Amino acid sequence: xxxxxxxxxxxxxxxxxxxxxxxxxxxxxxxxxxxxxxxxxxxxxxxxxxxxxxxxxxxxxxxxxxxxxxxxxxxxxxxxxxxxxxxxxx
Amino acid sequence: xxxxxxxxxxxxxxxxxxxxxxxxxxxxxxxxxxxxxxxxxxxxxxxxxxxxxxxxxxxxxxxxxxxxxxxxxxxxxxxxxxxxxxxxxxxxxxxxxxxxxxxxxxxxxxxxxxxxxxxxxxxxxxxxxxxxxxxxxxxxxxxxxxxxxxxxxxxxxxxxxxxxxxxxxxxxxxxxxxxxxxxxxxxxxxxxxxxxxxxxxxxxxxxxxxxxxxxxxxxxxxxxxxxxxxxxxxxxxxxxxxxxxxxxxxxxxxxxxxxxxxxxxxxxxxxxxxxxxxxxxxxxxxxxxxxxxxxxxxxxxxxxxxxxxxxxxxxxxxxxxxxxxxxxxxxxxxxxxxxxxxxxxxxxxxxxxxxxxxxxxxxxxxxxxxxxxxxxxxxxxxxxxxxxxxxxxxxxxxxxxxxxxxxxxxxxxxxxxxxxxxxxxxxxxxxxxxxxxxxxxxxxxxxxxxxxxxxxxxxxxxxxxxxxxxxxxxxxxxxxxxxxxxxxxxxxxxxxxxxxxxxxxxxxxxxxxxxxxxxxxxxxxxxxxxxxxxxxxxxxxxxxxxxxxxxxxxxxxxxxxxxxxxxxxxxxxxxxxxxxxxxxxxxxxxxxxxxxxxxxxxxxxxxxxxxxxxxxxxxxxxxxxxxxxxxxxxxxxxxxxxxxxxxxxxxxxxxxxxxxxxxxxxxxxxxxxxxxxxxxxxxxxxxxxxxxxxxxxxxxxxxxxxxxxxxxxxxxxxxxxxxxxxxxxxxxxxxxxxxxxxxxxxxxxxxxxxxxxxxxxxxxxxxxxxxxxxxxxxxxxxxxxxxxxxxxxxxxxxxxxxxxxx
Numbered sequence: 032x033x034x035x036x037x038x039x040x041x042x043x044x045x046x047x048x049x050x051x052x053x054x055x056x057x058x059x060x061x062x063x064x065x066x067x068x069x070x071x072x073x074x075x076x077x078x079x080x081x082x083x084x085x086x087x088x089x090x091x092x093x094x095x096x097x098x099x100x101x102x103x104x105x106x107x108x109x110x111x112x113x114x115x116x117x118x119x120x121x
Numbered sequence: 122x123x124x125x126x127x128x129x130x131x132x133x134x135x136x137x138x139x140x141x142x143x144x145x146x147x148x149x150x151x152x153x154x155x156x157x158x159x160x161x162x163x164x165x166x167x168x169x170x171x172x173x174x175x176x177x178x179x180x181x182x183x184x185x186x187x188x189x190x191x192x193x194x195x196x197x198x199x200x201x202x203x204x205x206x207x208x209x210x211x212x213x214x215x216x217x218x219x220x221x222x223x224x225x226x227x228x229x230x231x232x233x234x235x236x237x238x239x240x241x242x243x244x245x246x247x248x249x250x251x252x253x254x255x256x257x258x259x260x261x262x263x264x265x266x267x268x269x270x271x272x273x274x275x276x277x278x279x280x281x282x283x284x285x286x287x288x289x290x291x292x293x294x295x296x297x298x299x300x301x302x303x304x305x306x307x308x309x310x311x312x313x314x315x316x317x318x319x320x321x322x323x324x325x326x327x328x329x330x331x332x333x334x335x336x337x338x339x340x341x342x343x344x345x346x347x348x349x350x351x352x353x354x355x356x357x358x359x360x361x362x363x364x365x366x367x368x369x370x371x372x373x374x375x376x377x378x379x380x381x382x383x384x385x386x387x388x389x390x391x392x393x394x395x396x397x398x399x400x401x402x403x404x405x406x407x408x409x410x411x412x413x414x415x416x417x418x419x420x421x422x423x424x425x426x427x428x429x430x431x432x433x434x435x436x437x438x439x440x441x442x443x444x445x446x447x448x449x450x451x452x453x454x455x456x457x458x459x460x461x462x463x464x465x466x467x468x469x470x471x472x473x474x475x476x477x478x479x480x481x482x483x484x485x486x487x488x489x490x491x492x493x494x495x496x497x498x499x500x501x502x503x504x505x506x507x508x509x510x511x512x513x514x515x516x517x518x519x520x521x522x523x524x525x526x527x528x529x530x531x532x533x534x535x536x537x538x539x540x541x542x543x544x545x546x547x548x549x550x551x552x553x554x555x556x557x558x559x560x561x562x563x564x565x566x567x568x569x570x571x572x573x574x575x576x577x578x579x580x581x582x583x584x585x586x587x588x589x590x591x592x593x594x595x596x597x598x599x600x601x602x603x604x605x606x607x608x609x610x611x612x613x614x615x616x617x618x619x620x621x622x623x624x625x626x627x628x629x630x631x632x633x634x635x636x637x638x639x640x641x642x643x644x645x646x647x648x649x650x651x652x653x654x655x656x657x658x659x660x661x662x663x664x665x666x667x668x669x670x671x672x673x674x675x676x677x678x679x680x681x682x683x684x685x686x687x688x689x690x691x692x693x694x695x696x697x698x699x700x701x702x703x704x705x706x707x708x709x710x711x712x713x714x715x716x717x718x719x720x721x722x723x724x725x726x727x728x729x730x731x732x733x734x735x736x737x738x739x740x741x742x743x744x745x746x747x748x749x750x751x752x753x754x755x756x757x758x759x760x761x762x763x764x765x766x767x768x769x770x771x772x773x774x775x776x777x778x779x780x781x782x783x784x785x786x787x788x789x790x791x792x793x794x795x796x797x798x799x800x801x802x803x804x805x806x807x808x809x810x811x812x813x814x815x816x817x818x819x820x821x822x823x824x825x826x827x828x829x830x831x832x833x834x835x836x837x838x839x840x841x842x843x844x845x846x847x848x849x850x851x852x853x854x855x856x857x858x859x860x861x862x863x864x865x866x867x868x869x870x871x872x873x874x875x876x877x878x879x880x881x882x883x884x885x886x887x888x889x890x891x892x893x894x895x896x897x898x899x900x901x902x903x904x905x906x907x908x909x910x911x912x913x914x915x916x917x918x919x920x921x922x923x924x925x926x927x
Contacts (some may be wrong), residue, residue: 032826033129035136037144061133063141067188071140073133100827102136102209 035102036072050094168645170208171628172816174503176637181607188212197738205333210825217824222653225904240474243667247575254574256283260581261505264633266713267659277541278676282553285519287581289556293904294470295501298479301414305777309758310498311639317496318462322352325468329360330813358875365776373911375440378792380481382436382447385428393457394490405786427789454489460496475901479791484787493760503638510636519553524720555905564596577606583616585818588907589898613820626651632710643739667699777926795911796899803913819886835887838872854920860896
């Protein structure tokens with residue numbers, strides 16, 4: 032699963048630097064050219080759950096104010112009919 | 122590079138382009154631009170986004186039978202390559218884990234999978250048993266051909282007018298406002314006005330979240346150096362407020378007083394446009410003896426006299442907006458050098474004076490002459506992709522027939538019967554039940570007068586969106602004679618009470634045509650297969666109609682005994698489109714669209730042939746054929762030089778005037794307080810609405826992880842003083858109570874929006890937290906649209922954040 036993200040960095044330079052370092056070390060993240068306090072990123076994971084967790088991780092970094100998800104491709108993650116009937120019969 | 126690697130590379134590039142574009146933007150509303158390159162392994166086709174009424178075009182990337190990417194369409198005038206966060210995720214709505222894939226019939230307290238053949242029999246039997254007690258409830262998400270077929274099925278086939286859409290809940294007051302003012306529905310201007318206005322006034326409107334691409338058109342102009350003044354008139358601060366130079370905080374229903382205050386000043390200061398008014402306007406006031414959209418005619422001096430009390434100071438008292446700010450608005454409207462665009466949506470429509478305030482804002486533009494130049498326009502927005510195209514133009518309303526016709530008018534019934542080749546008298550002259558009445562009758566036991574036994578719901582979610590849900594929806598539970606059929610793509614709050622659930626195809630799983638908020642008709646083709654046995658809503662309607670035809674139901678035959686929905690191929694041979702395996706042998710959408718087109722000319726809303734829409738990113742009606750055989754759209758109606766139906770030398774001509782003199786009606790309405798006001802027991806005013814990340818009831822967007830994660834659940838937004846008084850902090854669990862119900866929510870003090878003292882806000886997107894169990898079902902008397910914005914409530918803390926952590 033591939034997503035395009037924009038991380039808004041903290042205005043505190045030291046905090047922002049520590050976040051950039053952590054992001055740079057993460058193999059699932061690719062950084063684009065930083066524009067002011069905004070950092071474009073591509074996130075690639077195997078599953079939506081992983082993507083969800085990593086986006087959360089990113090948002091929780093001290094040097095990151097918030098994360099916007101601006102693009103996503105669609106993984107193959109279809110559910111089953113049995114699951115659906117079970118949900119409806121709950 | 123292998124195909125997989127190539128695709129992966131492309132997707133990564135597209136994701137980085139989008140992220141870089143937004144990171145480079147100068148403000149929070151600059152949205153990403155992604156271009157669908159031809160070098161990718163993905164095949165790209167155009168489609169309008171299936172969310173709001175803006176009608177952004179997207180490029181849909183398909184690979185191996187799946188939608189794999191979405192890009193903004195740079196060739197589309199509406200969005201010029203931009204999309205909002207929902208638009209970028211629109212492809213994901215197809216792939217939630219719990220798509221409905223087979224018909225399900227309730228047996229006792231369980232559901233059992235049945236065949237489509239069985240499902241069609243169940244529906245046909247319910248209709249045959251009592252066709253007059255059957256109702257069809259749809260929405261502005263019906264495509265134009267779907268809505269047209271539903272309309273013909275009900276009014277032409279069953280002689281039954283109990284068909285209404287959820288659009289009754291969102292823009293019915295806009296319709297009655299246009300009709301009462303111009304004699305014909307829908308905006309005269311278009312989105313181009315946003316590119317030309319000097320002043321943008323938001324009347325109870327939050328386009329930064331609800332119509333972000335349109336809002337970005339204006340904000341981006343300003344960021345490029347244009348001088349655009351933005352004025353927000355609202356009951357709470359929103360994301361839109363942040364971009365506005367002026368914020369006018371009004372009390373509920375204060376807009377009516379403000380409009381009167383501006384008109385008062387225009388007359389008092391002599392800054393109204395006398396020439397425009399004398400040439401193009403009549404004056405109207407409500408007629409208490411005969412309340413209708415015609416009202417009673419009044420003279421200019423009577424109009425002036427009625428407005429006399431509405432001094433800025435008196436308006437301040439009624440609306441809470443300081444007199445100085447009323448004067449500021451009066452000055453803006455009184456300045457003809459400026460170009461003013463007014464925008465509104467639910468704030469003015471979900472209002473017990475919805476028709477009144479709609480006519481009054483049109484009236485301000487007419488009185489001041491801010492009408493007819495690009496940038497000078499009163500513009501109402503819609504929330505659904507085809508609220509205009511399907512509901513308002515096809516007329517899927519209980520009182521309407523296609524093309525602006527009315528069931529109550531004999532000549533309109535005759536025209537409709539002629540177009541449909543029906544015997545005279547087939548169309549029932551009595552209007553059916555509007556939405557609230559329909560559901561009230563359904564939820565009332567038959568022996569107590571509840572004369573609707575079966576409702577078939579398509580493309581909407583009334584179990585979440587109706588007001589006062591305990592009364593209008595939940596009361597169905599336990600009524601054995603009542604039967605609810607729901608066609609949908611996912612399980613929803615509505616399917617929870619359904620007796621029969623039908624799995625539907627959605628968006629690019631089917632052909633479609635939408636009509637957006639600026640009169641633009643947009644077409645797309647099916648691109649991928651629906652999952653399992655999910656099928657087009659249009660096919661479902663045709664198949665039920667044919668099942669009735671097979672059983673000898675007379676209404677499903679025309680005058681010659683032919684099936685009402687007979688579709689022929691190029692050689693003129695009938696195609697059995699009611700059989701799923703043959704449904705796509707022909708383009709049924711095109712067939713029905715061409716059948717519908719002649720209806721559109723009565724009100725000069727002419728549509729071009731279907732194939733013209735295949736070529737373009739939509740065209741704004743009236744679309745008229747030129748001498749060289751090309752088809753030309755119309756940007757500004759009623760204006761000479763733009764609108765082909767305006768006579769030469771007229772400058773402005775309201776050619777559907779209700780007074781038949783080519784004049785618009787300029788209305789006075791006195792201020793009235795809301796239907797429910799806070800008191801000792803319920804001291805807070807609750808307003809409900811939407812948020813950026815979710816579309817309406819959230820049945821699609823809550824299944825998109827990125828959107829759901831960004832805004833996972835509903836909350837109650839509170840003013841810090843109100844919260845402090847109740848010992849409430851952000852994150853505390855609270856109970857919110859109205860006279861109709863109660864709900865546990867998490868409090869958000871000064872949240873995304875900032876409500877003033879005495880006001881709380883709750884979004885309605887969350888199926889697990891149904892705020893409409895608390896909302897009031899008071900209606901506008903003309904549009905029959907409920908007021909979701911003003912319910913008296915109390916909020917009490919039950920669990921503090923601190924307790925929860927422990």
